[in-house]
Amino acid sequence: MLAVCSNVLLLALAIVGLTSCADNDYSMLNKGCDELTLTVDQQTTILDEHTHANEAVLLSWTTGNNGGTGNRIYYQLELAPKGTNFQNAYVAVNNETQIYSWSASQENLNNIILDKFEGTPGQSMDLEARISAISKGTEIQTSTIEFSVIPYQPVTESLFLIGDATPNGWNIDHATEMTRQDNGKFTWEGNLVEGDYKFVTTMGNFLPSYNNDGKGNLVYRENDEDPDEKFHIQEAHYYKISVDLLEGTLICEKADGMRPDYDQMYFVGDATGWGFEEMTQDPIDPFLFRYGKIINTSGEFKFGTANGSWENMYKATSEHQSYTDASVSFVSGFDPDHKWYLNDHETPKAYKICLDIRNGKERMMMKEFTPYEMVYMVGDATPNGWDLGNATTMTATTDPMVFTWTGQLNAGELKFSFDKRSDWNGAWLMCAQGNDVAPTGTEEHALFIDKSDAYLQAQYLDKNIGDVDQKWKIASSGTYTITLNQLKETVTIVKQ
Numbered sequence: 001m002l003a004v005c006s007n008v009l010l011l012a013l014a015i016v017g018l019t020s021c022a023d024n025d026y027s028m029l030n031k032g033c034d035e036l037t038l039t040v041d042q043q044t045t046i047l048d049e050h051t052h053a054n055e056a057v058l059l060s061w062t063t064g065n066n067g068g069t070g071n072r073i074y075y076q077l078e079l080a081p082k083g084t085n086f087q088n089a090y091v092a093v094n095n096e097t098q099i100y101s102w103s104a105s106q107e108n109l110n111n112i113i114l115d116k117f118e119g120t121p122g123q124s125m126d127l128e129a130r131i132s133a134i135s136k137g138t139e140i141q142t143s144t145i146e147f148s149v150i151p152y153q154p155v156t157e158s159l160f161l162i163g164d165a166t167p168n169g170w171n172i173d174h175a176t177e178m179t180r181q182d183n184g185k186f187t188w189e190g191n192l193v194e195g196d197y198k199f200v201t202t203m204g205n206f207l208p209s210y211n212n213d214g215k216g217n218l219v220y221r222e223n224d225e226d227p228d229e230k231f232h233i234q235e236a237h238y239y240k241i242s243v244d245l246l247e248g249t250l251i252c253e254k255a256d257g258m259r260p261d262y263d264q265m266y267f268v269g270d271a272t273g274w275g276f277e278e279m280t281q282d283p284i285d286p287f288l289f290r291y292g293k294i295i296n297t298s299g300e301f302k303f304g305t306a307n308g309s310w311e312n313m314y315k316a317t318s319e320h321q322s323y324t325d326a327s328v329s330f331v332s333g334f335d336p337d338h339k340w341y342l343n344d345h346e347t348p349k350a351y352k353i354c355l356d357i358r359n360g361k362e363r364m365m366m367k368e369f370t371p372y373e374m375v376y377m378v379g380d381a382t383p384n385g386w387d388l389g390n391a392t393t394m395t396a397t398t399d400p401m402v403f404t405w406t407g408q409l410n411a412g413e414l415k416f417s418f419d420k421r422s423d424w425n426g427a428w429l430m431c432a433q434g435n436d437v438a439p440t441g442t443e444e445h446a447l448f449i450d451k452s453d454a455y456l457q458a459q460y461l462d463k464n465i466g467d468v469d470q471k472w473k474i475a476s477s478g479t480y481t482i483t484l485n486q487l488k489e490t491v492t493i494v495k496q
Helices: 002-018 106-116 454-459
Strands: 038-040 044-046 055-061 074-081 090-097 101-105 125-134 141-150 160-162 179-182 185-192 195-202 205-212 218-221 231-233 237-244 249-254 266-269 288-295 299-304 313-315 329-331 340-342 349-356 363-368 376-378 402-409 412-417 427-431 444-450 472-474 478-485 490-495
Touching: 038 125, 038 141, 055 074, 055 106, 055 125, 055 141, 090 101, 090 478, 101 106, 231 249
Parallel strands: 044 141
Antiparallel strands: 038 055, 055 101, 074 090, 074 125, 125 141, 160 195, 179 185, 185 237, 195 205, 195 231, 205 218, 237 249, 266 299, 288 349, 299 313, 299 340, 313 329, 349 363, 376 412, 402 478, 412 427, 412 472, 427 444, 444 490, 478 490
16 A cells, blocks of 8 residues: 555656646645545534634544645535435535634534524534545545534524613614623613613514513513513613623613714715715714725815704814814804815825714814735634734735735634734724624724824723724634725625
């Protein structure tokens, strides 16, 4: 056998320069005699929504062989319930090269079991995984392994307040929506009056609901026969409510009620043809609104609070005010109508704008933006992990603001560095929705933080940006395409 393998290797080396299908990964290594073998890191996995972002399973395989031809080996990994002969299988890896493992988070694997395989929460399901190695000129090789998974019943992804203490009373068709922070975790801030309240999972339906268990904790109510005890507000006030459905806990506490007067803001002026272009509300300071744009022509601009409305606007304090003058005046009517002004020599240039609408502390901070020359991917989801000095580079495009990347991501965390500063206190693009949040699969606004920039830190009056560290959580490994716009501060992360 050794002599045969040696002959195959010599033949492969001899034809490397003659075949257009060969590449270094397959022609320089002996792929003629490796047996394809699939392994799993654990035979039984009990899934738990408390640790939904953690890795649930890791499947790994050897290279297999290409008969010594030097041709690429393509891999297909399938999952299916045991005994189904892989009918209606879930394809985890679809004809990809140079990939030798696949992992899934607990949440992703749970979704596959329940949605794809119609599993039952709490009951073990036996699965089979099959890896196929496909190479031109050789027979398809396969390896199969079995393992079992016990899925969980996920909690609701939406939650609403209802009751005579809440803004919309007992009107089930207009229940007050809470904000989802993570699996089972929801928050809401606003005014409550004296009265009762509880939580429902679906707009328009009183059941299922989460009620008071009599001790101030949450209890799940499925039908009309279950107890219907509510929570009670004794004093009208501004409150902050935090709910954790996985732990069954509720925190309802009085708050200062510091919210901006407006949750939308628009840039309008000569640069937009006097159309209203929406700004982005800062994810860690709701009083700040951000906007990035290449402004090609000189002219005036101001800021609106409603699309198409010329009332209730934030304006300059003097006519044709310089963009470097941060002073702002809120005008409820039409006059005075002072605007900022960009001169001819100040265009065409890229600018980033930050508008602070705190009452009595309004500021307009505008600065020319010079794009970073490179963007780097960092995190255990990326090919080079947390090695910042060797972070994975993205690909520049003809637009200096836009970078792209396509490749293999693992299950894990991800963020972007612009400068690879060794003390980690440099310029970052982070997840705007919080820490360890899955990408949306569409274009989403991100959070730009430069921890070494005093100008940026000064924009945050109540936040220490040095403490901010928010990452995306990649649920399952696979091929992803990422597009990043550093001027607009947007990211698109799409699994192929």
